[in-house]
Amino acid sequence: MRALFRMAAIAVAGAALYYAGLLNSIVIQRPERPGAIAVVVAIGAAIVVLIAAVRGTGRGDAHTPPAHILVHRAVWLFASVMALVSLAWISDVPRQRSWDWTPYHNDAIALNDCAARLVLGGHDPYASLDIFDCYARLGIGADRTTPLKLGQLASVAVYPTDDQLDAAWDLRAREGGNVEFVSRPSYPALSFLLIIPFVALGWDTNRLYVLCLGAAMALVVLRTPVGLRARSRTGSPPRRSSWRGSSPLSTSSRW
Incomplete structure (x- = not known):
C-alpha cells in the first residue's frame, strides 16, 4: 500500500x-x-x-x-x-x-542551441554568439528573450509589453549596443557542450527532454x-512545463 x-x-x-x-x-x-x-x-x-x-x-x-x-x-x-x-x-x-508551436520557448534553450552550432562550426560561442542572428535563424523574436530593466526598457515598471519588446529589439538589431536582452549562453558554463550530439543530429531539446523522461x-x-x-x-510524472521568463519575486534587473 x-x-x-x-x-x-x-x-x-x-x-x-x-x-x-x-x-x-x-x-x-x-x-x-x-x-x-x-x-x-x-x-x-x-x-x-x-x-x-x-x-x-x-x-x-x-x-x-x-x-x-x-x-x-x-x-x-x-x-x-x-x-x-x-x-x-x-x-x-x-x-x-x-x-506556441516552436521548440525554442525561451532564450536558455535558443541560445544554447545556437552556441552548440557555433562549436560544430569551429567557433567560440562566448565570442561569436549574436542573439539577433541566432533568433533570425530559429524564426523566433523578442518574446523569447529574457529582458533586462536597462536601456530602452529601464523605465518599464512591470514586465514589458510585446510592443515594447519589439521596439527595443528592432532598435538593437539595426544599431547594435544591446543591453536590454540577455544574450550569453545559459548557465552553467559550457553546458551547451552536452547537447552538441543532438544538435548535430538536427534534434531540438524537446526531443532530448522526451528521451530523458522516457528513460527515467x-x-x-x-x-x-x-x-x-x-x-x-x-503514476509516472505528468508532462513538463517550459517556463518563460524569470521568477516573479526577482528583485534584480530582470522581471
Whole structure:
C-alpha cells in the first residue's frame, strides 16, 4: 500500500509543478501578490512531497496493510486523469502549428542551441554568439528573450509589453549596443557542450527532454515489482512545463 502512495505522490507533485508553471507564466504578464505566493507555495510543496515520496529503501512497502482507502483511490483517480491528459497533449503536439508551436520557448534553450552550432562550426560561442542572428535563424523574436530593466526598457515598471519588446529589439538589431536582452549562453558554463550530439543530429531539446523522461520512466518500471508495474506506468510524472521568463519575486534587473 505504501508503495502505491509513493508513486501517486510523485504523480501529484509533477502535476503541481506543471500547474505552477502555468500560473507563473500568467503572473509574469499580470503581476499580483497572491499569484506569486501561490507559485512559490506550490513549488515548495511539490519538492517536499517528492522528498517524502523517495525517502527510505522501499523494502516491504508493497506488503503494508491497506489504510486510508478513500484517500488512496482519490489520489490514484487524479493520477490517472493526469496521465490521460498527458497522452492527449503528446498526441496533439505533432499537429500543433499555431500559438506556441516552436521548440525554442525561451532564450536558455535558443541560445544554447545556437552556441552548440557555433562549436560544430569551429567557433567560440562566448565570442561569436549574436542573439539577433541566432533568433533570425530559429524564426523566433523578442518574446523569447529574457529582458533586462536597462536601456530602452529601464523605465518599464512591470514586465514589458510585446510592443515594447519589439521596439527595443528592432532598435538593437539595426544599431547594435544591446543591453536590454540577455544574450550569453545559459548557465552553467559550457553546458551547451552536452547537447552538441543532438544538435548535430538536427534534434531540438524537446526531443532530448522526451528521451530523458522516457528513460527515467523505464527505470522506475524496471525497479518496480512485477505485480505493480502497470500502476507505476500510470503514476509516472505528468508532462513538463517550459517556463518563460524569470521568477516573479526577482528583485534584480530582470522581471
